[in-house]
Amino acid sequence: MEVFSLIVDGVATAVQPINLMLIVVGVAVGLFIGAMPGLGSVNGVAILLPVTFLVPPASAIIFLAAIYYGAMYGGAISSVTLGIPGASTAVATTFDGRPLALQGRASLALVTAALASFVGGTVATVFFSLFAPLLADVALSFGPPEIFALMLLAFATFVGLGGDDIPKTIFSICFGLVLATVGFDTISGEPRLVLFDIQGFLRGIGFIVLAIGVYGIGEMLWTIEQTRGDVTTTNPKMTAKGLLSDTKESVRRGWKGTWIGSVLGFFVGVLPAAGATPGSLMAYGVAKMTSRKPEEYGTGSPDGVAAPEAANNSASTGSMLPMLTLGIPGSPTTAILLGGMVMWGLTPGPRLFVDESEFVWGLIGSFYISNLVAVLINLAFIPLFVWMLRMPFTILAPLIFVLSIIGGFAATRSMHDIWLIVIFGISAFFMRKFDYPLAPAVLAIVLGPIAEPTLRQSLLLSSGDPMIFFTRPIAAPITVIALILILWPAVKLVRRKRQVVNG
Amino acid sequence: MTLTKRLFLGLAASSALATLPISAVAQDWQPTRPVDFTIMAGAGGGADQIARFVQSVVEANDMMNRPLIPTNRGGGSGAEALLHLKDARDPDHTLMVTLNSFYTTPIRQEGLGVDIETFTPITMMGVDPFVLWVHTDSGITTFDEYLAAVREMGGEYVMGGTGSGQEDSIVIAYMSGVYDLDINYIPYDGGGAVARDLAGQQIMATVNNPAEANGFYEAGDFVPLLAFSDERMEAYPDVPTIRELGHDFSYYNQRAIVGAPGMSDEAAAYYREVFGQVYEGEDWQNYLKSESLSPLPMDEAETRAYWSTQVENHRELLSKIDG
Numbered sequence: 001m002e003v004f005s006l007i008v009d010g011v012a013t014a015v016q017p018i019n020l021m022l023i024v025v026g027v028a029v030g031l032f033i034g035a036m037p038g039l040g041s042v043n044g045v046a047i048l049l050p051v052t053f054l055v056p057p058a059s060a061i062i063f064l065a066a067i068y069y070g071a072m073y074g075g076a077i078s079s080v081t082l083g084i085p086g087a088s089t090a091v092a093t094t095f096d097g098r099p100l101a102l103q104g105r106a107s108l109a110l111v112t113a114a115l116a117s118f119v120g121g122t123v124a125t126v127f128f129s130l131f132a133p134l135l136a137d138v139a140l141s142f143g144p145p146e147i148f149a150l151m152l153l154a155f156a157t158f159v160g161l162g163g164d165d166i167p168k169t170i171f172s173i174c175f176g177l178v179l180a181t182v183g184f185d186t187i188s189g190e191p192r193l194v195l196f197d198i199q200g201f202l203r204g205i206g207f208i209v210l211a212i213g214v215y216g217i218g219e220m221l222w223t224i225e226q227t228r229g230d231v232t233t234t235n236p237k238m239t240a241k242g243l244l245s246d247t248k249e250s251v252r253r254g255w256k257g258t259w260i261g262s263v264l265g266f267f268v269g270v271l272p273a274a275g276a277t278p279g280s281l282m283a284y285g286v287a288k289m290t291s292r293k294p295e296e297y298g299t300g301s302p303d304g305v306a307a308p309e310a311a312n313n314s315a316s317t318g319s320m321l322p323m324l325t326l327g328i329p330g331s332p333t334t335a336i337l338l339g340g341m342v343m344w345g346l347t348p349g350p351r352l353f354v355d356e357s358e359f360v361w362g363l364i365g366s367f368y369i370s371n372l373v374a375v376l377i378n379l380a381f382i383p384l385f386v387w388m389l390r391m392p393f394t395i396l397a398p399l400i401f402v403l404s405i406i407g408g409f410a411a412t413r414s415m416h417d418i419w420l421i422v423i424f425g426i427s428a429f430f431m432r433k434f435d436y437p438l439a440p441a442v443l444a445i446v447l448g449p450i451a452e453p454t455l456r457q458s459l460l461l462s463s464g465d466p467m468i469f470f471t472r473p474i475a476a477p478i479t480v481i482a483l484i485l486i487l488w489p490a491v492k493l494v495r496r497k498r499q500v501v502n503g
Numbered sequence: 504m505t506l507t508k509r510l511f512l513g514l515a516a517s518s519a520l521a522t523l524p525i526s527a528v529a530q531d532w533q534p535t536r537p538v539d540f541t542i543m544a545g546a547g548g549g550a551d552q553i554a555r556f557v558q559s560v561v562e563a564n565d566m567m568n569r570p571l572i573p574t575n576r577g578g579g580s581g582a583e584a585l586l587h588l589k590d591a592r593d594p595d596h597t598l599m600v601t602l603n604s605f606y607t608t609p610i611r612q613e614g615l616g617v618d619i620e621t622f623t624p625i626t627m628m629g630v631d632p633f634v635l636w637v638h639t640d641s642g643i644t645t646f647d648e649y650l651a652a653v654r655e656m657g658g659e660y661v662m663g664g665t666g667s668g669q670e671d672s673i674v675i676a677y678m679s680g681v682y683d684l685d686i687n688y689i690p691y692d693g694g695g696a697v698a699r700d701l702a703g704q705q706i707m708a709t710v711n712n713p714a715e716a717n718g719f720y721e722a723g724d725f726v727p728l729l730a731f732s733d734e735r736m737e738a739y740p741d742v743p744t745i746r747e748l749g750h751d752f753s754y755y756n757q758r759a760i761v762g763a764p765g766m767s768d769e770a771a772a773y774y775r776e777v778f779g780q781v782y783e784g785e786d787w788q789n790y791l792k793s794e795s796l797s798p799l800p801m802d803e804a805e806t807r808a809y810w811s812t813q814v815e816n817h818r819e820l821l822s823k824i825d826g
Contacts, residue, residue, distance in 0.1 A: 046573075049555060143705030144689075184579045186692045189667035191579050191612065199586050203578025326699060327718040335695075339552045345793075349718020413574060453692065460689050461661060461705075 006357070007129050010365025013358070014062060018055070022063040023366060027374045030070020031381070035078050037212055037407035040087030041071035041316070041333045049340050057344035058359050062366040064337055065320070069121065069370045072276070072313045073378045076113035076305075077385050080106055082400050084216040084407075088207050089276040089312040091442055092284040094215055096297060096304030103300055107242060110382045112250035112302045113309040116258040118375040120310030123262040124269070124317035125367040133353065136325035139270050144457035145468050147271065149478035151451035154278055156485035157285025158440055166489055168436050176444025177452075179205050186453045187460075200416030207277070209408060209417045210424055210445050214438050216404030217425020220397055222432055227393075243382070250302050257287045257303030258310045265311025269318025276315035277446050283311035289485075317367055324352055324360060532769035534569040534596055541599040543584035545577040549631065549694060549714055553758050554600040557628070557778070560786045566777050571598075580669070581608045585617045594763035595770040598625065601759045603670045606810075606817040611668050619814065623762030623771050624806035626778035628787070629796035630755035631712045632732035633674050634742070636725045638704050646728045646743065649708065650682055658685040663697045663706035666690035668821060671697075671710040674731050674754050676824045678710075681750055701725065712756060713738060713795035738795045757813070758796065759806075775803075 013019065033044035044067045052060030075090030080097035093113060100109040127135070142150075155173065182193040183204025194201045261283040268279035287307035288297040297304045316333070323334040327349035341348050346356055353360050391399070408421045428438055462468035469479040540558060544550040551573075558571045576584040581604035591597040599622075609617040637643045643652055653660040664671040667690060679686055689706060691697045694715040701709045702719050709716075710731070717738075719725040727742045731754045735744055745752055760778050762771055781787055782800070791798060801809060 049559070140699070140703030143700055143703060184582075186666055187690045189580065189611070189669065189690070191582065194579075199583070202583045202586075203576070322699075326702060327695075335551075336555075339555050342552055342556070342794075345789075347718055347721070347793075350722030350724065351718065453690075457689050457691070460687065463687070 003129060006361045007365065007368075009358075010361035010363070011368055012365070013058065013362035014365035014369045019059050019062050019362075019366065020369070022055070022059055023066045023370050023373050024377075026063045026066025027070035027073075027370060027377055030067035030072075031074040031077075031374070031377060032070075033067070034071030034074025034087050034090075035385075036410075037078050037082065037084040037216060037403050040075065040089065040208070041068045042336065043410065044068075044071050045333050045336050045340075049336060052340065052344075057341070057346060058362045060344060061337065061341065061359070061363055062370075064340060065363060065366055066370045066373070068316055068333055068337075069313070069367075069374050070377075072121075072316050073114065073117050073374045075312065076117070076309050077110065078403075080109040080113065080305075081385050081388055082216075082396075082403070083219045084400065084404060085211050088211060088446070089280055089316075090308070091211055091215075091277070091439075091446075092280045092308035093305055095284065095308075095439060096299070096301050098219075099298070099300035100302075100305065105246075105300065106386050107382060108246045108250060108302065109300075109305050110385060111243065111246045111379070112254045112305045114375050114378040114382070115247070115250055116254060116261060116306035116310040117313040117378075118371055119258050120262040120265055120312070120314035121317055121367065121371040121374070123310075124266040124314035125364065125371065127266050128317055128321060128367070129364055132321055132325060135270050135321055136350075139322050140326070141474060142271050143472075144454040144461065145472050145475040146478070148451055148454040148458055149469055149475040149482065150268070150271070151278070151447050151454065152482040153478055153485070154282045154285065154447055155443070155451075156482040157282060157289055158443055165435065165437075169440050172431075172436050172438065172440040173444045176210075176441035177448045179210065179441075180445045180448025181452065187456045198416070200414060200420075203414075204449075205420065205445065206417065207442075207445050209420050211442060212404045212408050213421040213424025214428040214442060216400055216407075217421060218428030218432065218438070220400050221425065221429040223393070224397065225429070243379075250306070254302035254306035256291070257283075257301075257305070257307035260287045260290065261307040261310030261312075262314045265314030266318040268311070269315025270321050275319055276312040278450065279315035279318075280308035280312040281443050281446065283307040313371075320363075320367075324348055324363075325350060327352075532595075532767070532773045534567065534770075534773075536593075536596055537570050537572050538567070539591075539593075539597045540571040540573045541584050541587055541597070542573055542575045543577060543581035543599060543601055543604060545575055545693065549712055549756065550600050550602045550758070551575060552714070553628065556790060557600070557760070557781055557787075560781050560784060561777065564784070566780060579608070579612070580604050580666075582612055582615055582617075585609065585619075586615060588622065588761075588763040589615075589617050591763035591765075594623075594765040595767055597763040597766075598774065599761050599763075601761055602756050603817070605757060605759075605761070606813050607668055607670075607673075607821060610814070610818055610821055620807070620810060621764040623764065623766040624801075624803050624810070625760040625762050625771065625774045626782055627799055627801045627806060627809075628758045628760060628778070628782060629791050630799045631714065631758055631794075631796050632730060632736060633671060633710050633754050633756070634713055634716065634727045634731070634736070634739070635678070635708065635710050635729040636701060636716050636720075636727055637708045638701055639724055639726055640704065641707065641726075643728070644726060646748070649728050650684070652707075653684050653686065659687060660685075660708075661687045661689060661706045662708045662710075663689045663691055663700055664710065665692070665694055665697060668824065670754070670756050672824065673817075673820050674710045677752055677754075677820065678745070680823065681752075717795070732797065736795060755797070755799075771803075 030044055045064050052063055075087035076093045079085045079090040079093040080101050083094055083098040085091040085094055097109040182201050185192050191202055264283045264286055265279040268282055284307050287303055288294050319334050323338050338348055405418055408417050458468050470476050542551050542554045554573050558573055561567055561571055576587055584599055588599050609619055643649050694711055697709050698711055698715045700706050702724055716725050727739045730736050730742050730744045732744055733753045
């Protein structure tokens with residue numbers, strides 16, 4: 001097959017000494033940037049973009065893609081060890097990664113994250129190699145109604161399954177949705193909810209600001225209050241034998257989440273506008289939904305770590321597809337990569353695969369190599385990260401506080417965001433005190449800015465007729481499944497009541 | 504003592520001059536800290552691409568002694584960026600890359616209290632023309648066929664754009680006005696998304712900058728029907744302009760670098776020198792050509808005059824849209 005010879009050529013390009021060196025450096029840099037709370041692949045790629053003018057375009061994009069990959073791996077590290085998502089893509093990783101770390105199983109969580117990332121990235125690359133042009137057409141067939149239906153499905157996977165208090169979950173989602181509407185309204189072109197006329201709200205409330213506030217500051221306050229500063233985590237030990245048994249355990253208990261994340265993440269990533277963050281959240285939701293033991297999720301399930309981690313790597317590969325084949329970025333990071341390609345004199349778009357075949361296949365080849373390098377580097381560093389956890393809480397807590405503030409500032413360079421982080425941190429503490437789940441609010445602020453405009457665009461398309469979601473061939477089944485999932489708890493509730501009455 | 508210090512400074516200055524590229528010679532002023540390079544749009548759009556391109560040219564040729572730090576401040580349709588410049592604490596180190604929300608946002612949001620005529624003109628990097636596009640599968644190949652199709656659909660003809668009061672909506676509003684068209688306009692949050700949904704035929708036509716549509720045009724997916732430039736565009740010699748059809752109208756997106764209000768003359772002169780060199784360099788000239796931008800070099804006085812006519816034009820155009 002022609003594809004295979006192209007892949008082999010691509011891999012050969014990727015292992016040329018200069019490219020291989022760039023991959024190793026890029027992955028290592030990305031790993032640390034991703035591990036820093038607040039700094040994600042977007043920042044890493046943006047900061048290092050000018051550096052790439054020193055090398056040929058193919059090497060430059062390989063370098064940037066390696067950073068992108070490294071950051072996806074790295075995001076999990078602070079999610080697990082500190083409980084703060086290292087990047088927006090790693091939020092779902094905190095849900096189970098953090099509890100595992102608190103049980104002294106940080107190494108299991110990190111190994112699972114690394115392996116799941118590797119599988120996710122590799123599966124996505126295989127899909128990418130085989131079906132790129134076909135998938136580009138699929139991506140284009142997703143208009144506003146389809147994207148909205150997909151967002152509805154993402155919400156549904158969270159609401160419909162919560163063992164949590166449903167009214168409180170819905171409140172939490174609404175709270176997040178309100179925060180997501182702050183700023184500038186795309187449809188009317190007017191500013192809205194610019195609270196107290198503070199100009200900083202014109203930009204809207206960034207996801208990373210909420211995430212750092214909730215998971216960084218809020219989590220720390222919570223821990224201090226719960227333990228009165230006397231944190232007793234089981235002392236994590238790190239031996240080669242331990243690492244091996246962790247690997248075995250993570251394969252045994254995380255394979256399912258890995259596969260769900262790998263496949264789902266890729267398709268969500270391919271869709272323009274979605275990207276890796278919704279992909280990882282959806283993968284978590286679906287893994288929980290299809291699990292035989294959903295109650296384990298949130299308490300330290302390896303599947304709960306594997307699903308989002310496999311998905312964010314898979315989605316980041318997926319989001320390269322619309323960028324390369326259509327010239328449309330699927331995520332903020334690919335938007336910057338796209339800018340880079342224009343600067344290097346390449347025209348991303350339908351002609352790129354034909355006109356710049358060597359460039360494209362070199363890049364695809366580098367995905368395979370980057371994945372391999374990333375998993376090796378990551379596994380090598382795990383002892384270091386686990387060792388960090390041995391720090392006494394009196395040192396760790398101020399460190400987390402400082403990292404949160406610096407991370408929040410680095411992302412946007414605005415003091416306004418720092419105050420928001422502090423406010424969100426304190427509010428999150430009280431919400432937790434009153435048993436409100438926080439994850440749905442975070443989900444809402446990620447998906448809200450995608451769901452709201454697509455809903456309104458769809459209704460504009462149909463002149464206000466909501467049937468548009470039920471008559472389009474792709475949107476209809478997705479909407480129906482989402483509605484069933486949302487209504488399912490209500491049905492269950494009614495059935496249970498009836499049983500009680502009958503009994 | 505004084506003598507030694509002066510001698511030392513002189514030596515330092517001359518050695519600095521020796522290592523600097525010719526560009527910096529005869530400049531009294533130099534940035535003393537990294538320069539804030541604000542982009543009044545989000546990451547990935549046209550203005551962002553240009554800002555990062557310019558930054559890379561400056562970087563690659565070592566043209567400044569301190570780096571440019573690009574920061575996207577696209578909130579509130581550029582309001583965030585405008586306020587950031589207006590309230591800049593250090594105007595000598597604060598620059599902005601513009602698009603036309605530079606004109607429209609202060610008009611539409613008077614509460615901001617931004618008067619762009621107080622800003623400091625630096626360099627006009629070029630202007631980006633607008634073109635009307637349809638998908639090849641629509642079978643439409645001329646503007647007349649397009650008009651017939653829109654009229655036949657009676658209000659159901661869907662066009663996408665970047666939102667009410669944005670550049671393309673101004674063009675569409677003008678075109679709908681003179682040809683009496685009833686168009687269902689769907690706002691998106693960026694030119695890239697608009698092009699994507701035309702490629703997927705979620706919408707039927709767009710008015711976009713060539714940079715955002717070129718990839719699809721070259722692949723044969725998009726057909727240009729009408730240009731809103733003063734003269735026919737080099738890239739599409741067969742596409743008529745709206746001027747040829749008898750309407751006195753053209754519309755361009757301004758791609759300029761401006762300084763914060765209150766920037767000192769020395770600093771402004773320095774930046775004009777640097778970005779003037781970027782402008783004349785081969786990299787930028789090739790970029791203009793490949794992205795179909797038109798050159799429109801202007802000095803400071805010309806830019807100021809251009810700004811006031813643009814503000815007047817936009818006030819008039821927007822009053823027609825907002826009714």
